[in-house]
Amino acid sequence: MKVPCVDQLRARRTKKWMAFEDDVLPFWIAESDFSTCPEVKDAIRQAVEDESFGYPPPPVDLQPAVADFYQRHYGWRPNPEWIAAIPDVVRGLFLGIEYFTRPGSGVVVPVPTYPPFLMLPKATKRETHLISAEGGIDPKAVEAEFTRGAGALLLCSPFNPLGFMLERETLVELAEIADRYDARILVDEIHAPLTYDRPHLCAASVSDTAAKVCITVTATSKAWNIAGLKCAQLIFSNEADVQRWEELPLLIREGVSTIGQIAATACYTEGDEFLKQQIPQLRSLRDYICEELPKAVPGLKVNKPEATYLAWLDFQDTPLAEDPARLLLEHGRIALNDGRDFGEPGVSHARFNFATSREILDEACERMARAYRHLA
Template sequence: MLIPDRHTLARRATEKWSLSDPEMLPMFVAESDFATHPEVAAAIADAVAREQFGYPVSGDPRLGEAYADFAATRYGWEVNPEWVFPIADVVRGLWMAVETFTAPGTAVAFATPAYPPFFTMGELTGRETVTVPMAGTRWDLAALEEAFTQARDRGTPVGALLLCHPHNPLGTAADTKTLRAIAELAARFGVRVISDEIHAPLVYGRPHIPAASVSDTAARVTVTLTAASKAWNVAGLKCAQLILSNPEDARVWAGRPAAYWEGYSILGYEASVAAYRADQSFLAEQLEYLEGNFDELERRLPQVAPGVRFHRPEATYVAWLDFRDTALGVDAARLLEEEAKVKCSDGRMFTGSEEGAGFVRMNLACARDTLALALDRIARLVEQHTTS
């Protein structure tokens, strides 16, 4: 797997590579360091050469067709190409899906820890927020049912369940049984499942299972959001996909104003078509390299930080690390950044509260020597705080 050196990566000048301290190892925001897929880079270069900088063409079928073929090949999911809609990004899609497919006066629910923008959806859409803790690394179906019941009984029923699948930051990839149970529960309570599947191409050992694919009920209640952003590292090109799985939702979406689909990038559109049409060996190589990084983390972490808790993810390139029982304690994220020069994401971002203190999310989509350097620095930091 080709990974540029850190000097070359710094020239990207993206959020990950714009830190003021040149000694800082950026292992926070979910950007990968892998070189861009040649077919994706070529598609972007061709569009630039054509000066393809105007407005995207409404109704262009290529992205829907490319994604439908990709989903059928990779996931065994039959998608109607006409029900694949380009949008600017998944976060915008969450907002639009809640507004479009749920009623005002309902609540938005999701499991914690959670992708940080989930915490903003209630405010953005004028709805209450209901949070339900995960049971370790799994969705707690009994707790979800209880939350739905309590919300209904107090007069603000849940209208949308935001599902992060695969889960960020835990890396959990739900199985068919769990997804069917979530869909049945949602249908019973009149809840729409808005499934963020942006990490779907990055599942280890088996194909991703789209939430909408597991049953007729799931197809009826689920709205799917995805993008090439994570697996092909093109988030800045701004083109995600909102995917519908029943004709009634397609009819409702068709009635939304143009502002609901305008805003995606024409370069992002071309890059996304190229990504979904490209040779999937790129994904296989990426997953193999990432598994090697997780092997290294799993091997070294107990010696580097005695007491740290880590559950190997089933998907994604992020690791959720619990430092609370180590010498770093609840200050782990700050100490890693300030003293070890390893910048990870603070766990409190994913809990919306102090319950996340002591947790960090580490991005492993990097060169193995970068990971080794980070672990060396963490080992020295833990040793210093153990003996001080």
């Protein structure tokens, strides 16, 4: 797949490329550097030609597109009529906590985690119940927090930033525990198309109980790199949740972008070939950084993800351990996510986005080596 040169990437003027000075290479936020899927560009171009700039229609094209994509790729076809369009995944998780969990109940957050997961309990005025995600999600740890009053589990599947995928047995057990404690599992599947060695398994699909307790949120923003178009999907898997959703005021349920809805539909209906080309390239890049980054920074441990284009880097045994992101920015002019933003286990860690070209990754290795040499 083609990756534009650095000057062309900067010309995109997206958050990834605008947050730092021009001499800094960004490997932080989860935007990829690949050229946009041609079919998606065509759909957007046609929408502009048609002047599709008004309020969005009901998602009658998007709903079956999502359901059919899920069937093709994950072996589960959700009811198209139970799929809602919303602006973004974090909004969906917020609404899930606010309107589909026991009032006032706490939220279980496995850490290290995607930083907004740590903000959501506070935003909904709920207590945060932290558990460890290192080594996977432990159902017994989740159950212990449910006994302390938590009423929801925020589950990123595949998991960001550690990149692991959840096993069927774990998902079945989590669903049974949630049902036993009148709790909900809010599942973020935004990275689901980006798996390397086996298909994603949808949490809501593993049992009738899972369908009852899970609410799934997803989007095309990671796999096709269109986060700025603001169209995610809430996938309900039981009728009671659908009825509850339809009772909510339109003010709460609306906000999706018209062109985002068109683009997302194109991703799901015409974007399979793009994924087929992207996955092998990402797998090669993943393997490359797992081999090369420890050479650049002796002592560095690189977590090899099963999914996502995000690697979790452990600098504890390196001269950068005190503050890896700051020191790499200062001495290497390279921007990574500060691991501390992902929770206490992120101390001496950083998250690295490898969805770019081999040439840019080579430069990342050189800059990290430069920072290491300066501090060693």
